[in-house]
Amino acid sequence: MSQDLHLQTLTQLAVGLGNGTFSSVDITEALLDRIESHNGALNAFITVTAEQALADAQRADAARASGNAGPLNGLPIVHKDIFCTRDVLTTCASRMLENFVSPYDATVVRRMAEAGAVMLGKSNMDEFAMGSSNETSYFGPVMNPWNLECSPGGSSGGSAAAVAARLTPAATGTDTGGSIRQPAALTGTVGLKPTYGRVSRYGMIAFASSLDQAGVITRSTTDAAMLLGVMAGFDERDSTSINQPVPDYVAGLDKSLKGLRVGIVRQHFDAGLDENCGVAVKEALALLEAQGAILTEVDLPNLELSVPTYYVVAPAECSSNLSRFDGVRFGHRAKDAEDLFDLYCRSRGEGFGAEVKRRIMTGTYVLSAGYYDAYYLKAQQVRQLIADDFRKAFADVDVIAGSTAPTPAFKLGAKTDDPITMYLSDIYTIGANLAGLPGISVPCGLVDGLPVGLHLVGAHFGEETLLNCAHQYEQATDWNDACPEGYQ
Amino acid sequence: MSLDKNQVQHIATLARLRLAEGESAETVEKLSRIVDFVDQLSQAATDDVVPMAHPFNETQRLRADEVTETDDRDHFQENAPAVSDGLYLVPKVIE
Amino acid sequence: MSGQWEVVIGLEIHAQLATKSKIFSAASTAYGAEPNTQACLVDLGYPGVLPVLNAEVVRMAAKFGLAVNATVAPRSVFARKNYFYPDLPKGYQISQYELPIVEHGELFIADADGNEKRIGITRAHLEEDAGKSIHEGLDGYSGIDLNRAGTPLLEIVSEPDLSSAREAVAYMRKIHSIVRYLGISDGNMQEGSFRCDANVSVRPVGQDELGTRAEIKNLNSFRYVEKAINFEVERQIELIEDGGQVQQETRLYDSDKDETRSMRSKEEANDYRYFPDPDLLPVEIDAAYIEAVRATLPELPDAKQQRFIDDYGIREDDAAILTTSLLLADYFEAVAGATEGKAQGVANFIIGDLSSALNRDGLDIEQSPVSAKDLALMLDRIKDNTISGKIAKEVFEAMWAGEGTADEIIEARGLKQITDSSAIEAIVDNVIEANPGQVAEYKAGKDKLIGFFVGQVMKETGGKANPGQVNAILKDKLS
Known part of the structure; x- marks a missing residue:
């Protein structure tokens, strides 16, 4: 029995806990063992909080015994190391925060803990979530369990690899341009990025504030729905969090797809998309159609500008958001500074990696005197055009479907020389961030033994529709049960 | 290349980033490629388009004027590289 | 010399708003706490924290806008002003740039000839204050105290309508009394709650375009404003007359040496890279809100001054002095209402003997040991010829010293006037x-x-x- 605990989804584990088949301590011990055996090869974790996890599991079991089990009682969770965790190292995969112990919990972390979840550790990621391959981490790249020579994608690569390798059934992630959905696609997991404002950003170390959104990576849509129900909701500490009731996402999964209008972007299957990925995605679309969905073409004429738009808006916000890392109140501080200017320049020069510095500089440039109108303001206008395209499209369709990523997992090092090539990894996901829309990636096939993801984007607060559609697809296939060799 | 070494140095100074010796040439090259790439935005017709700063047209919520935070200085300063008598220390600032 | 030059001054006044908590956090704004004990995670700019706007600052800014006949913007936007400084924890200050909450206001001062002069108020915007740096006694270091970081400020920017140091002070005093009347700032200049930057330039009389201006930073008393501007004006005129050019720069006023000097730094010119703060949404104010705020406006200094002239028949300059502070005006009205004596006599006594006693002992009107009621009684004794105006001074000093009421002192000291x-x-x-x-x-x-x-x-x-x-x-x- 306990040998296969790692193969169970959160939903299955919840049943077992409820029946008393096993305890939270059993689950926690089993998963900590798996992390111990496999993390060396995967590098999916920056911190494993074994002691705290076991103590929390004991508390969860005691709470259940006394009839006080919360909705996630005793269930394991891994948090991306971008979420602040009280009294636990929170590095954002940066040398800048190598020794930073957060004095507080992010709202997401607090809500999950209050619901009874047991944190196993903090997952590796691209430094400050800036990257699409997990190679910018100060703590080294994460390996894809489907092929250790491949990247698991990024920036939530550690979370995705850990879930794919069955080291945890679920992990949190953040998605600024595709950082949950792209690694989910590349690791054969489910990745959900909610509507901007659906989940509080408080305590999530900011990369690009108007784009960042917290979400989850799981092995089933039901698990994603269950976790979203706990994470979502208004937070008075986040001015951009939206005060809207949180529906029961799990209850909405079983609706039929009959009549669901699925939009396909006209140019989506043209150049740029790997041919085999295209085949897998088309098969998935055919299956949705077979389930009663109506496929229609939609036009998003400005979407082709989403990547350049993103690479102005996100760096601009990041250049300002990361100014607080100055070596004064927390974080890396250069030794023997000559003066204040030297302290700033060297602390930041040493503390940040090359990609983070590039983005800070790009952002500084596009906001600087003489360039603001040509770049930043222009990008904000194009962003409006892209959002308008989506608004118009969602008048006619309920979800927009396509491939999550242009290719399956790529080799580590394959794209590190050219930032633009790397940036284009997010070409299909960035639009949802610019428009603030929810998106989900679900496994829809294997190409040369590597997973492919079906990407669904919904209208604002359309998570129920999105999850329902993804769930119905998932029920009709078994791609989400596919497990990389050696991790069964 | 769209950016030269001096421009990149100016940006680095504004951003308070010291680039190591080896980093400089690579940074000029890669930043230039990024700038060239985002230059394609100039093709978009955006006359009269309202710039979009937020995904939603929501308005700012206001917080009641109440003090609920209490002193936790010692805890917060555990992360500080240099403090003395509760003050954060930096190299002397001359005004 | 001065006949050939015209002086152009604009002021940027920073008034700390008298809220309990900070503009974007729930930490206390109380003055004088131990370093960094009132700096919460938001004030410290910790990773992951976010700002949430204090309702009271919006109300206070709207109140100010209405008081100076300005437009209170239906929509205003917070922006980030990016620069690095140790007292600025996030590396940016949250301020308002393109869309401030208040625009196009005005007020009136008396010019050198005693004529009413309109001074335009370009805008007033909300922003957060920075912390403080301590440079002494730290052995080669500066110490940073972030208790003040995040305290709400209303920055009030005038048009360059002021033509002398005297006008600048008159304008600043007017703003000072308005914010205190409104109860939106304590105006305490020693504690830095009310301070200003002065933009000063000169140009030959008759020239249309403005001269190059220098900005004098952080003037925290009316006297310094006057002295710093006067120094700066002379410096600029001498410089130009000697064939030099004024540099556009930031200068500091050194009160010990009574001079301004350039704040040179090795950093290049500032490029603040303002952009809308993505962590905050636009602030929207509707007409009902504005009307509700308008209903709370008190009688303002100008209106009160006119009423004092009309209803009490006192001299205009006395009415102006008595209405600079709401508490002083209230004191005057309390005395004038209770005494049989003439209102002008009341004004004279308050502006003369009472004010000099307050000044001498460093007290504010609300700390006066002689209550309005007791003063009224004493003035009655002048009116009914029990004592003369001259004896009254002695009686008043004894009242000030706590020897009792006017009647008790007159009796005890045998000061009753001889009228036989x-x-x-x-x-x-x-x-x-x-x-x-x-x-x-x-x-x-x-x-x-x-x-x-x-x-x-x-x-x-x-x-x-x-x-x-x-x-x-x-x-x-x-x-």
Whole structure:
């Protein structure tokens, strides 16, 4: 029995806990063992909080015994190391925060803990979530369990690899341009990025504030729905969090797809998309159609500008958001500074990696005197055009479907020389961030033994529709049960 | 290349980033490629388009004027590289 | 020299808003706490934290806008002003840039000729204050205290309508009294709650375009504003007349040396890279909100001044002085309402004896040891001739020292005025008899000597004789 605990989804584990088949301590011990055996090869974790996890599991079991089990009682969770965790190292995969112990919990972390979840550790990621391959981490790249020579994608690569390798059934992630959905696609997991404002950003170390959104990576849509129900909701500490009731996402999964209008972007299957990925995605679309969905073409004429738009808006916000890392109140501080200017320049020069510095500089440039109108303001206008395209499209369709990523997992090092090539990894996901829309990636096939993801984007607060559609697809296939060799 | 070494140095100074010796040439090259790439935005017709700063047209919520935070200085300063008598220390600032 | 040059001044006044908590966090704004004990995670700019706007600052800014006849913006936006400085924890200050909450206001001051002069208020915007740096006693380091970081500020920017240091001070005083009337700032300049930057330039009379301006930073008293501007104006004129050019730069006023000097730094020119703060949404204010705020506006200094002139019949300059502070104005009205004496007399006494006693002891009007009621009683005793104006000064000092009410002091010290004509006549007779030489001179036409005789009578009576009666009797007897 306990040998296969790692193969169970959160939903299955919840049943077992409820029946008393096993305890939270059993689950926690089993998963900590798996992390111990496999993390060396995967590098999916920056911190494993074994002691705290076991103590929390004991508390969860005691709470259940006394009839006080919360909705996630005793269930394991891994948090991306971008979420602040009280009294636990929170590095954002940066040398800048190598020794930073957060004095507080992010709202997401607090809500999950209050619901009874047991944190196993903090997952590796691209430094400050800036990257699409997990190679910018100060703590080294994460390996894809489907092929250790491949990247698991990024920036939530550690979370995705850990879930794919069955080291945890679920992990949190953040998605600024595709950082949950792209690694989910590349690791054969489910990745959900909610509507901007659906989940509080408080305590999530900011990369690009108007784009960042917290979400989850799981092995089933039901698990994603269950976790979203706990994470979502208004937070008075986040001015951009939206005060809207949180529906029961799990209850909405079983609706039929009959009549669901699925939009396909006209140019989506043209150049740029790997041919085999295209085949897998088309098969998935055919299956949705077979389930009663109506496929229609939609036009998003400005979407082709989403990547350049993103690479102005996100760096601009990041250049300002990361100014607080100055070596004064927390974080890396250069030794023997000559003066204040030297302290700033060297602390930041040493503390940040090359990609983070590039983005800070790009952002500084596009906001600087003489360039603001040509770049930043222009990008904000194009962003409006892209959002308008989506608004118009969602008048006619309920979800927009396509491939999550242009290719399956790529080799580590394959794209590190050219930032633009790397940036284009997010070409299909960035639009949802610019428009603030929810998106989900679900496994829809294997190409040369590597997973492919079906990407669904919904209208604002359309998570129920999105999850329902993804769930119905998932029920009709078994791609989400596919497990990389050696991790069964 | 769209950016030269001096421009990149100016940006680095504004951003308070010291680039190591080896980093400089690579940074000029890669930043230039990024700038060239985002230059394609100039093709978009955006006359009269309202710039979009937020995904939603929501308005700012206001917080009641109440003090609920209490002193936790010692805890917060555990992360500080240099403090003395509760003050954060930096190299002397001359005004 | 000054005849050929025109001075152009604009002020940026920073008024700390009198809220309990900070503009974007729930930490206390109280002054004087131990370093960094009122700096919460938001104020410290910790990773992951977010700002949430204090409702009270919006209300206060709207109130100010209405008080200066400005437009309160239906939509205003917070922006980030990016620069690095140790007292600025996030590396940016949250401020308002393109869409401030208040625009196009005005107020009126008296110019050098006493004529009313309109001063435009370009805008007033909300922003957060920075922390403080401490440079002394830290052995090669500066220490950063972030208690003040995040305190709400209203930055009030004038048009360059001010033409002299005197006008600048008059304008600043006016703003000072308005924010205090409104109860939106304590205006405490020692604690830095009310301070200003002055943009100063000069140009030859008749020239249309403005001269290059220098910005003098952080002036925290009316006196420094006046001195710093006067110094700066002279410096610029001398510089130009000597063939030099004014540099656009930031300068600091050194009160010890009474001079301004350039704040040179090795950093290049600032490029603040303003952009809308993505962590905050636009602030929207509707007409109902504005009307609700308008309903809470108190009577403002100008209106009160006019009412004092109309209703109490006091002099305009006295009304202006009495209305600079709401508490002083209230004190005046309390005394004037309670005494039988004339309002002008009340004004004279408050502006004269009471104000100098307050100044001497470093007290504010609300700390006056003599209450409005007690002062009214004392003024009644002048009115009913129990004491003279001169004796009143002695009575007042005794009241100030806590010796009791006017009546108690008059009684205890035997200060009751002598109004018995026969008693005064007897003393007058003695004085005339003792000073035959002066009597002769007086009679020969030296009228001024009447003062001498009055003085002698007063001396004899210990100042208690009624001066009017003494005068009349003397004139009668000497004629």
